[in-house]
Amino acid sequence: MTEDLKLIQRFLSGDRRAFEPLVDRYQKTVFNVALRMVNNTDDAADITQNVFIKASEKLGSFNPKYKFFSWIYRIAVNESLNFVEASKKNERLSHELVADGKSPEDVLQDDHIAQSVEEGLTKLTDENRIVIILRHFQDLSYDEIGFILDLPVRTVKSRLFSARQSLKKILSNRIER
Amino acid sequence: MNAMEQLSDAHREMIERELDGENSPAESTAVRELLATDPAAKKYYDEALSLHAILGSVPETDPPHHLKKHILNIISTPALHNRESLNHSINSRFTFPHLQEVFMKNKLVIGGVLAAIAVVYFAVIYPWPADSEMFGTIGGAKKYRSEQITDNDVVVGGQENSTDGTVADGSSNDGLGRTAGVFRKADIQRLADIARTADVQRLADIARTADVQKLADIARTADVNRLADIARTADLFRTADVARLADIARTADVQKLADIARTADVARLADIARTADVQRLADIARTTDVQRLADIARTADFFRTADVAKVADIARTADVQRLADIARTADVARLADVARTADVNRLADIARTAEFYRTADVAKVADIARTADVQRLADIARTADVQRLADVARTADVNRLADIARTTDVAKMAEIARSASEVEMKADDQ
Numbered sequence A: 001m002t003e004d005l006k007l008i009q010r011f012l013s014g015d016r017r018a019f020e021p022l023v024d025r026y027q028k029t030v031f032n033v034a035l036r037m038v039n040n041t042d043d044a045a046d047i048t049q050n051v052f053i054k055a056s057e058k059l060g061s062f063n064p065k066y067k068f069f070s071w072i073y074r075i076a077v078n079e080s081l082n083f084v085e086a087s088k089k090n091e092r093l094s095h096e097l098v099a100d101g102k103s104p105e106d107v108l109q110d111d112h113i114a115q116s117v118e119e120g121l122t123k124l125t126d127e128n129r130i131v132i133i134l135r136h137f138q139d140l141s142y143d144e145i146g147f148i149l150d151l152p153v154r155t156v157k158s159r160l161f162s163a164r165q166s167l168k169k170i171l172s173n174r175i176e177r
Numbered sequence B: 001m002n003a004m005e006q007l008s009d010a011h012r013e014m015i016e017r018e019l020d021g022e023n024s025p026a027e028s029t030a031v032r033e034l035l036a037t038d039p040a041a042k043k044y045y046d047e048a049l050s051l052h053a054i055l056g057s058v059p060e061t062d063p064p065h066h067l068k069k070h071i072l073n074i075i076s077t078p079a080l081h082n083r084e085s086l087n088h089s090i091n092s093r094f095t096f097p098h099l100q101e102v103f104m105k106n107k108l109v110i111g112g113v114l115a116a117i118a119v120v121y122f123a124v125i126y127p128w129p130a131d132s133e134m135f136g137t138i139g140g141a142k143k144y145r146s147e148q149i150t151d152n153d154v155v156v157g158g159q160e161n162s163t164d165g166t167v168a169d170g171s172s173n174d175g176l177g178r179t180a181g182v183f184r185k186a187d188i189q190r191l192a193d194i195a196r197t198a199d200v201q202r203l204a205d206i207a208r209t210a211d212v213q214k215l216a217d218i219a220r221t222a223d224v225n226r227l228a229d230i231a232r233t234a235d236l237f238r239t240a241d242v243a244r245l246a247d248i249a250r251t252a253d254v255q256k257l258a259d260i261a262r263t264a265d266v267a268r269l270a271d272i273a274r275t276a277d278v279q280r281l282a283d284i285a286r287t288t289d290v291q292r293l294a295d296i297a298r299t300a301d302f303f304r305t306a307d308v309a310k311v312a313d314i315a316r317t318a319d320v321q322r323l324a325d326i327a328r329t330a331d332v333a334r335l336a337d338v339a340r341t342a343d344v345n346r347l348a349d350i351a352r353t354a355e356f357y358r359t360a361d362v363a364k365v366a367d368i369a370r371t372a373d374v375q376r377l378a379d380i381a382r383t384a385d386v387q388r389l390a391d392v393a394r395t396a397d398v399n400r401l402a403d404i405a406r407t408t409d410v411a412k413m414a415e416i417a418r419s420a421s422e423v424e425m426k427a428d429d430q
Helices: A003-012 A016-038 A041-061 A068-086 A089-098 A104-108 A113-122 A126-137 A142-149 A153-170 A172-176 B009-019 B025-037 B039-056 B067-074 B086-093 B097-104 B106-125 B141-146 B175-185 B188-197 B200-209 B212-221 B224-233 B242-251 B254-263 B266-275 B278-287 B291-299 B301-305 B308-317 B320-329 B332-341 B344-351 B355-359 B362-371 B374-383 B386-395 B398-407 B410-429
Strands: none
Touching: A003 A016, A003 A041, A003 A068, A016 A041, A016 A068, A016 A126, A016 B067, A041 A068, A041 B067, A068 A126, A068 A142, A113 A126, A113 A153, A113 B039, A126 A142, A126 A153, A126 B039, A142 A153, A153 A172, A153 B009, A153 B039, B009 B025, B009 B039, B025 B039
């Protein structure tokens, strides 16, 4: 039995403190997934909080044949996507952060690659952004991404390809430099 | 025509899979051959690699400091049973193998409790400039402080006689960060002097009432070496007021100290315990009346069955961080077996495997540890050049090691250690 499962068992038996190591282990991961999706620290913190609350509420239905981290990733992705949708985040991002007078070239003139990438991500569609996040920032395999997004591996690969091509165009100046 | 348009879908996918680490060895060989013979493929590969490199250069962001506390405050327990009483809870721990973590870390408990006391003392009692807003009012503090040195006596690196609490060390602006920053820079000898003259009852009172989470946060952010230096050089440890420390430990709220030890960074506490004056810690442990420590020592499987001298040797020479991680996840009986039968020096040497760590990129090392083949890593650990690794370990960057330890998959490391031990034992059997 994995350490995660032991903690889950303890939590489900009434030991509230058993949840703390799970938060320790996964809060940074969840937070970063959310942050890349919404590009706002406060929103990402809210999403992370919601993810763990939902996880604590739904742990009873967790199927131990799956890995806990995959399961919580799935919650994190869904929460992030729901947040983006509910708050019309795409519109805000595209209007306020990306199309705020800067051309993609201008964006890429920024000294910080991280900032360029983060802004580039906001220009991708939600479905393309999430596969880039899971593959490149969370280092998940095709199978794991497929599980989390409930997609066949074939679709994961084609979506990754499409997402990379889009991002490559956005960051083309930097890549060819 | 660009590189992508000149490539077949199959070749493009092979290259993408290669960069994603999804190819088999045979497929990787095919990709290498393709890249060597097809300029379009090479160009596509290089472009894709650039994108990977750029994305890989984006650092992770730490969540806000308060987030974990908020989460834990909000969640509710799907309680099937009421919370057990403390004593029952303590006793029951020893009947469940999954709680071996507490007791496998028992070599850390003494250090943890002492470190907690030290943290309580230095973080709360010590008259840090401008941290009163952080901890609120503590009754009698003013009187206590009047018997101690003043703020102006405090030598704080780079900002002597500062009265505004601003620490020029890049710490965050919040009170906690500021306190940790001051803690990092404070004058050791001065702290030692204060510790020597401290009011025992006062320390105990504060230990009972302090904000556990905040203290744990401080423990996490404080500088390990500085804590160790303090522990080594402070009169608190060196000149014996053992009876005084014992008094503190006896009268302080053990549960609260345990909470601090539990929520603080274990590796950090372990480092303190490792580098502090062992003899002094032993003296303190001997005279301290902490029922919990005694219970642990009496009932933990590890101590009951393992060769004590051997375990002590391991604890003394091994990388504490690694042992602590392993202890958290490993099987008690197995560890006990290993402790009984394994070659101590070998285990310690394996634990010190640090060439890899000293020079490598932290995130990359963590990625490797997360994804690598366990058996292979175990083999490497088993066969590595021990002396060289030990040399490297001595010169390794502590912060880098800590970063790696924080981001590495603990379960995987434990699995590696288990696997390595199995190989060792099989070799011994043969």
